[in-house]
Amino acid sequence: MRLFATGMVERMMNSLKIPDDMPIESKLVTRSIQRAQHQREQQNFEIRKNVLKYDDVINKQREAIYKRRNEILDGEDFEEQAEQWIHDVAEAVVLEFANPDIQPEEWDLEGLINTMRTIYPTALTPQAFELETLTTGELAERFNEEALEVYDRRTDEIGEEEFRNIERRVLLSVLDSKWREHLYEMDYLQEGIGLRAIGQRDPLVEYQNEGFTMFQGMQDEIKNEFVQYMFHVQVVREQQAEQQATAQQSRLRYLKEAAEGEEAPA
Structure with missing residues (x-):
C-alpha cells in the first residue's frame, strides 16, 4: 500500500500507528487499497504480456521445426531437398576459400579440397582447374x-528405398x-537480453x-551435418552383423582357450 497510495494516506497510517491486527474500515483507506491493487494487477499484466511476446518468438520457430518433423515421420521423400542441400553446402565451402573479389591464383584450392574431403570423397585436385x-x-x-x-552411387549401392x-x-x-x-541458447539469450535497455535498445x-539469426544458423548447421552424415553413413545389414558377431565370438573363445592352456600345469 505504501508503494502506490497517496502521500496523505501514508502519513495518516504512520501518524495513527494503527496496529497490524486492527481491521481498517476507513473508506479512504479502502479506496487507496483498491487503487493500489489495480495498479499492481496492471503491472503484473504488462509483465505477463511481455513474457508472452518473448514466448511467441520461440513458438513460431517451434511450429516450423515440428512441421518438418511431422513431414519426416509421415514418410515424405527428401531426395530433392537433400540434393539442394548438397548444392548449398558445396557452394558455401567454395565461397569460403575462393573469394570472387580476388584473382583465382590467390584462392586456397588446397584448403578447399581438404575441406570438401571432410564432406564427401572428392577426387578433384588443384590441377583439375584452369585458373x-x-x-x-x-x-x-x-x-x-x-x-x-x-x-547417386551411394543410393544405388544401398538401395533406393533403404537410402530414402x-x-x-x-x-x-x-x-x-x-x-x-x-x-538452450535461446534461454541463455533471454536471460541477459534485458541489459540491452541500458544502451537505449x-x-x-x-x-x-x-533469435531469427540464431534460428537461421541452426538451419545451416542441420544442413551441413545432414550432408556430412549421408556421405559417411555406413549400413551394416543384418546378415553382415551376424557374421561379424560370430567371428568376434570365435576370436574371444580362442583367446580364452589359449589363456587357459597357458595357465594349466606342465
Whole structure:
C-alpha cells in the first residue's frame, strides 16, 4: 500500500500507528487499497504480456521445426531437398576459400579440397582447374556435380528405398539434436537480453532479431551435418552383423582357450 497510495494516506497510517491486527474500515483507506491493487494487477499484466511476446518468438520457430518433423515421420521423400542441400553446402565451402573479389591464383584450392574431403570423397585436385578462366560459379558447379554423382552411387549401392529411409532417420536425429541446443541458447539469450535497455535498445526487438539469426544458423548447421552424415553413413545389414558377431565370438573363445592352456600345469 505504501508503494502506490497517496502521500496523505501514508502519513495518516504512520501518524495513527494503527496496529497490524486492527481491521481498517476507513473508506479512504479502502479506496487507496483498491487503487493500489489495480495498479499492481496492471503491472503484473504488462509483465505477463511481455513474457508472452518473448514466448511467441520461440513458438513460431517451434511450429516450423515440428512441421518438418511431422513431414519426416509421415514418410515424405527428401531426395530433392537433400540434393539442394548438397548444392548449398558445396557452394558455401567454395565461397569460403575462393573469394570472387580476388584473382583465382590467390584462392586456397588446397584448403578447399581438404575441406570438401571432410564432406564427401572428392577426387578433384588443384590441377583439375584452369585458373586463368576459372570462376567461383564454375568451381562450385564442378564440386556439386561430383558430389551428386557420389550421392547417386551411394543410393544405388544401398538401395533406393533403404537410402530414402536413412535420409529420414538421419535428418530426424540431426534436427532433434540441433533444436535442443538451440533452445538452450535461446534461454541463455533471454536471460541477459534485458541489459540491452541500458544502451537505449528495445530488448524485445533485439531478442527477435538475434533469435531469427540464431534460428537461421541452426538451419545451416542441420544442413551441413545432414550432408556430412549421408556421405559417411555406413549400413551394416543384418546378415553382415551376424557374421561379424560370430567371428568376434570365435576370436574371444580362442583367446580364452589359449589363456587357459597357458595357465594349466606342465
